[in-house]
Amino acid sequence: MSDLSIYEKQHFGQKLGFGRKSALLIIDLQEGFAKPDILGGYNIGQAIDNTAQLLKVARECGIAVGHVRFGTEAAGEDIGTFAIKVPALKALSPSSPDAQFVASVRPVEGEYVSLKRHGSAFFGTNFASWLSFRGVDTLFITGCTTSGCVRASTVDASAHGLRPMVVTDCVGDRAQAPHEANLFDMEQKYADLVSLQEAIAHFRSVKQSA
Amino acid sequence: MSDLSIYEKQHFGQKLGFGRKSALLIIDLQEGFAKPDILGGYNIGQAIDNTAQLLKVARECGIAVGHVRFGTEAAGEDIGTFAIKVPALKALSPSSPDAQFVASVRPVEGEYVSLKRHGSAFFGTNFASWLSFRGVDTLFITGCTTSGCVRASTVDASAHGLRPMVVTDCVGDRAQAPHEANLFDMEQKYADLVSLQEAIAHFRSVKQSA
C-alpha cells in the first residue's frame, strides 16, 4: 500500500469536523442484508448491533433520525440495470419479509422513512430536502453495505453540501476487502471516519448544550 | 481475497451487455489530473492516451461524446465540504491552466461539455437529460480518477437507468490499490468492465449497422 502515500502528498483526507446540527442516517438494515445466504455476510451483524446502540443514544439526545431501505415494487422492473447486475435484489419487494427493517433498528413515529430503489439514500428520495428543512449539516452514516449503499450515500452527502461522518463500527459489508477499501476512499475524499464511541460522545455533548 | 467468493455465491456481477444506443463520457482529463505533483499519478497518463484513441474512433463512428471537467468558480466556496476534504481542488478555477482539458482529448463543436463541481458527471449538470434526449442507454465511461469521479459517475449512471461500461484501459487513478478495488466494486454492482479493444470493436460494429 506504499503507493497510497501520494494521497498524503497531495493533501487529501483533511478533517471536516462536526458542524452546526447533526442527524443520523441508517441505510438498508433490512432482514435480507442480515442473512449471509441472501445479501448479508462478514461484519454486517456487528454493524446492526452497534447501530442499535447509536440509535438509542440519538433518540435520547434528540438527534433527528432517517431510515432508508431498498425495495423494488415491480420485481426489478422499476430499478433499471441494477436488477440485471444484482438479480438477488429482485426478491426485495417492499412487503416481503426480507425487505423489512431489522427489529433492533426499526423506525418510530416522527422519524424520516423512505423506500429507495438504488444505492444512494439521496437518489430518488427527498432525503436531502428533509435534512435541509431541519438545518442539518452533519450526517452520521450507518448501515450496509460499506462498498455499496453506504459509499453511494456518502458521496452524495458530500455533493449535497453536508459533512458526512461514517461511523466505522456501524457500517458493514459482506466481505472485508471492499469494506476496508471503501473506508479508505471515503476518508480521503468525502467523509470523516468516526468510531461508535466518538459518535455517542458527540450526540451527548450536543444534548448537554441544548 | 478468498472472502470475495460471497459475491459470486450471491450472484453479484452479472453481465449487462450493450443496449440500443451508446455514448462516450470522458471525465476530468484536465491538465491538473495529468500532473503527479497536482492531482495526477500512477496510470492516469496511460488512461489519457488510450482515451484519445477511443475518442478518435467514437468520432469516426458517430458515437455521441460528452466531456465533463471539474472546476470551482469561487475558490472552493461553491463546492461545500469537498474543498475542506481535498484543498488541492481549490486551485481548479475554470479559467486556470490546470483546469483545461488535456490537448489530446479536447471537445469539438457539437459535443456535450459541462463544468461540474462534485465527483459525479451527473450531479449538478444536465448530462442525464442530454443522454435521455438522444435515446442513449449505454454509456462508455473513461477518465479519472477510478476511485473518485469515475466511480461516482458509474454509480449514478446505473441509478439513472443506463448500462455503464467502464473502459478499463481508459480509466486511471493516482494509486493502484484504489484503482483495482473500485474496478471490482463497479463490476460487481453497477457496470460491465470492457477493454479498449472491446469498446473500439463495439463502436465500429454500430457504425457498420448504421
Add this chain to the structure above:
Amino acid sequence: MSDLSIYEKQHFGQKLGFGRKSALLIIDLQEGFAKPDILGGYNIGQAIDNTAQLLKVARECGIAVGHVRFGTEAAGEDIGTFAIKVPALKALSPSSPDAQFVASVRPVEGEYVSLKRHGSAFFGTNFASWLSFRGVDTLFITGCTTSGCVRASTVDASAHGLRPMVVTDCVGDRAQAPHEANLFDMEQKYADLVSLQEAIAHFRSVKQSA
C-alpha cells in the same frame, strides 16, 4: 390578453411533435383529489373519466404506464414547507383512504408506481430513470392539478430531455382560471397540448406499427 402577442413575436410555443417512444403518466388521481371538500373541484372529475379511457387504450396498445400519488409518511414532517403552505396535504398518509388511487385508474402489475412527497412526479422519485431505461422520449401527461403537480411535472419532463404532451381533456384543476393560465404557460414553453382523441390516435398508430 392582447399583451400575449409578444410570445408569438418572440417565437415561443413551437410544436415539439411526437418522438420515438411514448409513455403515459397519471398524476395524483387519488380519492382526496376527487372530492371538492378535500382537494378536488372544477373539472377534476372529468379528467378522471377521460384518463380512465386513455389508460384503457394505452394498455391495449402496449404503452408503458407510470402512476404517481402524493403521500406524507409523517403527517407532514417529511414534506418540508409544503405542509405549512397547504396543510390539507397532511391528511394524505399513504395508507389513508383519501390517498388511494381512484378505482377507475388503479395500477396493474408491471406498471410503474411511486409515492411522491412534492409536486413533480420527478422530484424524489426515480421516474426519470425508469423512462430512460425504457428509451421513452415522449411523455403523455394526465391527472391533477393542472396548476400544481401537472405543471411541476411538465416543467421537469422538459428539463429531463423529454417531449411532454399535456392531454388537455385529461388534466384538471380545482378552479378554471389557474387551469387555463397553466395550459397557456406549458404550451408556450415546455409542452405540446393534445386532446384525448389525438392521444388515443397516437397510441393506436404506434400499436399498428409495432
Add this chain to the structure above:
Amino acid sequence: MSDLSIYEKQHFGQKLGFGRKSALLIIDLQEGFAKPDILGGYNIGQAIDNTAQLLKVARECGIAVGHVRFGTEAAGEDIGTFAIKVPALKALSPSSPDAQFVASVRPVEGEYVSLKRHGSAFFGTNFASWLSFRGVDTLFITGCTTSGCVRASTVDASAHGLRPMVVTDCVGDRAQAPHEANLFDMEQKYADLVSLQEAIAHFRSVKQSA
C-alpha cells in the same frame, strides 16, 4: 375569478414566514431578457431596477447572494426539447453579449454564480448544495420571467425544503397575465409573496441582530 374561493375553502395559501437564515437568488437578469425584441418585455425593466436595489442592501447586510443565468453551450444541442419549443434560446451561448448579466446586477467575488440550461435555478446546478452548506432555509427570489424560470425555481425551492419568498417588485415577465397568474399559483402553493420594502426590512433586521 370567484371560483378561486375554493383555494381559500381548502386552506391553501397559508403564510410560511421567515426562517433561520436567508439568501438572495437572482434569476436570468441577462441582457437578452432586458430587450423586448429578444426575450424581454412588460415589467422586466422595473424588476431589474428593483433587484439592483435589493442586491445592494443584501450586500450591506451580509446576505449570501446567488446568481444564475441561462446559456446553451452548443447552440441548443445541450438543452433538449427546450430549444425546439423556444428557439430564441439558441442565441444565448454563454459568451454572447445577450447572455451576460445586466450591469446593475453583476456578481462580485464570493457570490455564487452558475450557468443553467433549463428553467429552474436548481436543475442541473449545485445551487441547493450551496444553500445547504450555508444553512440557508429562506430564499428570496428575484429575476425573470415570473411564469418561466422564477416559477420553476420557486417550485423547486419548496421541494428542496426551503421557504421561498417571491419578491413581487423584483420579478418580471414579458406579459402581464402570466405574471399575475403565476404569482397567484406560487402564493397558494409554494411561496410567500413579499414586497421590495419587506425584503429590505428583513435583510436590515437580520443585520441588526447579527
